[in-house]
Amino acid sequence: MNLIILLVVGGLIGWVASMIMRTDGQQGIILNVVVGIVGALLAGFIITPLIGGASIMDGAINIQSILVSLLGAVVLLAIVNLLRRGTVR
Numbered sequence: 001m002n003l004i005i006l007l008v009v010g011g012l013i014g015w016v017a018s019m020i021m022r023t024d025g026q027q028g029i030i031l032n033v034v035v036g037i038v039g040a041l042l043a044g045f046i047i048t049p050l051i052g053g054a055s056i057m058d059g060a061i062n063i064q065s066i067l068v069s070l071l072g073a074v075v076l077l078a079i080v081n082l083l084r085r086g087t088v089r
Contacts, residue, residue, distance in 0.1 A: 002059055009056060010036030013066065017073035021081065039073025047072060 014036030018024040044055030054060035056069050
């Protein structure tokens, strides 16, 4: 059950991050889920230890973990845009 919740929340986070970075038209549902989950992983390893709390990958779904995961997904998309296009956008 946790896997299904992680996929749904990761998809929503990836979708919102792609809308923030204006890459929504280039991505599909699968890539939104991947961006959301990888962004949550990135945030869980880098941002969460700095501010405390738990990440979505640990099973904690609250406002703080969602916002941190969203920040990780936006940073991930910015890095991908920088490598692909030479600009963050």
